[in-house]
Amino acid sequence: MSAPAEPARRHVQPSEEKPGCVCPPGVRGLRVVGYLPAGGVDGLDCTSPLLVVCRVCDRRLVWACRAHRASRCVPCSDRYRRLLVRIAESRTATAHRGHGSFLTLTAPGERAHARWVPGRPGGGGPCGCRVGDLAEWNAAAGQSWNRLRLGLSRVSRFEYFRVVEVQKRGALHLHVLVWSAEPLRRDQVQRIALAAGFGCQVDLTPLSPQQHARYAAKYATKATDQRGDAPWAVDVVNTRTGEVTRGSAPARYRTWSSSRQWGLTVRDVRAANRAAMENTRLTRAAAAASTDQPAPSAAIGPTSPAAESSRDSRPTAVKLAWS
DSSP: OOOOOOOOOOBOOOOSOOOOOOOOTTTOOEEEEEEOTTOOBTTBOOSSOEEEEETTTOOEEEEOOOOSOTTTOHHHHHHHHHHHHHHHHHGGGSSOOOEEEEEEEOOOOSSOOBOOBTTBTTOSOBOOOOOSOHHHHHHTHHHHHHHHHHHHHTTOOEEEEEEEEEOTTSOEEEEEEEEESSOOOHHHHHHHHHHHTOOSOEEEEEOOHHHHHHHHHHHHHHHTTOTTTSOOEEEEEOTTTOOEEEEEOSOOOOSEEEOTTSSOOHHHHHHHHHHHHHHHHHHHHHHHHHHHSOOTTTTTSSOOHHHHHHHTTSOHHHHHHTO
């Protein structure tokens, strides 16, 4: 079955410019109308902004599209990548971190091969891991990951941040940041991965939190544009006869996931960003108010040393905002 075509964007003509919505909190009836046809808007770092209308006060707002795909909007995709970096790094700041590991998991090989052994490539004798239909394996990769999580939990208590990469052959490739109570061994993880349905090639290295967080975030954002490159098997129902057959469709994998106790969430990061923006706004407003006040010594002559000292006693944040 051919993949369904992506629906065309709906472009709208922005009406006369009006201020933002002034309705009280909880009263807003915001509705996204569509994409602005002209693209970017001055002061908004987004190439595909959205026009939003309030049903209550009929005011118009312009929002960033928050797209995760670089093919849709590069600035929003870059912001999403930086957001994932903060989430991936957040577990490092918590107490009792344990032992950090960076785990890479692959799909089984498509041809007969020798068992991969750390330090001895191809030196393990014939290997039994092999994938028959890559589309079927990709569709079941989530179940394999759940089995691997269960197996690791029997070895040690751990927290994880997992991202998906699509290989050139179309197989899903997993990169996992892990903090475990006990150190993990490569042969131990390989045995659990094989039992869960992954391939024999397993990479386990010491975790470098900042480097691996950026590495994982890069592939998570890249994977949002690669769903068409990964073969994916689905059940297709014939609505006339009721017959169920296997067909293909765009991949439906999650580009990243994390354990509940990992650290920050998307909501936490965005709330912190809003708080920082509000603090900056208040700081600039305070600085503007202080500069609008007339100098008391203007009518009597040059500025006195006392007045100069008082002016320099402004908060450092205010000085930096207007330097």
